[in-house]
Amino acid sequence: METTFKNKVALVTGGASGIGRATALAFAKKGAKVAVVDWMENDEMVNLIKELGSEAIFIKCDVSKIDDVKAMVAQIIAAFGRLDYAFNNAGIEGASAATQDCSEENWDKTIGVNLKGVWLCMKYEIPEILKQGKGAIVNCASVAGMIGFAGLPAYVASKHGIVGLTKTTALECATQGIRVNVVCPGVIQTPMIDRLTGKTKEGIERFKGFEPIGRFGLPEEIANAVVWMCSDEASFVTGHVMAVDGGFTAQ
Template sequence: MSSRFESKVIVVTGATSGMGQAVAERVAAEGASVVLAGRRKDEGEQVAADIRANGGQALFVPTDVTVESDVENLVRTAVTEFGRLDGAFNNAGGMNSFGPVQDLDEAGWRADLDVNLSSVFYGLKYQVPAIAAAGGGAILNNASNLGVVGFESVAPYVAAKHGVVGITRATALETAAQGIRINALVTGGVDTPLARATMLATDEGRAMVAGLHPVGRVAQPEEIAAFAAFLLSDEASFVTGAALAIDGGFTAR
């Protein structure tokens, strides 16, 4: 595999499984030193150990991305341990509230905004100056397909992910002159451990989710990782402020 990320340091949040893990493994295989973040310490340490066993450089930092001081510590640790920061994949997220908006409570609303949107704000707040100090780089925020379209019964998640697209575009304009590119990833359904435990847990659920995508299936995490690695690399040097779909045609309808 190529060495597009040789000598580069990349932070990945939500890195203990699924898309985050796949992206971390992909950029590490291409030469990056990867700083993994997540709340599940055992799983995170195992992903980091597996990357190192395959010849890569990886460090896991226990992080709750809804806590600003945790995110600040994550970025500080990356710079302290590896001397710089060149990129980030802000991938942590999840759904906490389900049902019609009139039936939702404030706690669920705030939980969705915290994990999906505030986490990205905290990431950008500390990643941007660190990457600027290194001479520039790239940040990719996972907005999901529901960052650009609506979907019933998950209004807080949809609102938060639309916010991710908005903050991506705003900060891309703020940082372009500093050599920092910031984009949003619009992902469709992906076969992750979390998805297999929820919406893909049954044959009926899997068929329903696959049917939402014109290609007739969900993605594998490695497919997302290949696209994310391109967007984080210098090969995408003219791409910034964009919401880019890898969603099997979901948002083309």
């Protein structure tokens, strides 16, 4: 069955680059109207989506701030009149430091964007999706939501938190027509990985070594998983943790 999202509206946070960018474009290719959300202005995404024959708006938003998130959802409803799907993807890696050296500022910022941001988004997305009778939310965690990584305590804690929050929300929404799932990407070729590797040969090889498949994943590979989880083809899937990681967590 060919998945189509014609006349549906999808929201993608962190939609200006990496996995978010790929997912916004994937939704558009399936016919969805797309709200691209990011903390930096980006008109390019709107133009790209329009070139694909779909509609789009860009919204600047800091997902860690309740007023920003509330206004974001209100703008989507004002522009499109509805909300059907959400990919809560915005996130930061924070500063690298051992647990005892992690600063309070880094902890608060990382938890604020990654975990509080997902909660705030769902807080305001769910009431609007409920008005449509059915819909889907996918949250973006990480393999770091399933295993530990030395030197990234705030990041790992935030991603584990997203997994637990997703499972709880899925139970709350299961009989209300909203499916809530979480995707846990492995090492994906994104600006975040470029920062972590420093784009050095040694850094790249080190991170490639985490993946048994022998390469970085592509943002489009995660986007395909997200779009499927939102589609009717996944109508029996909720509270699911999908690892897309080249076998990383299978080790």
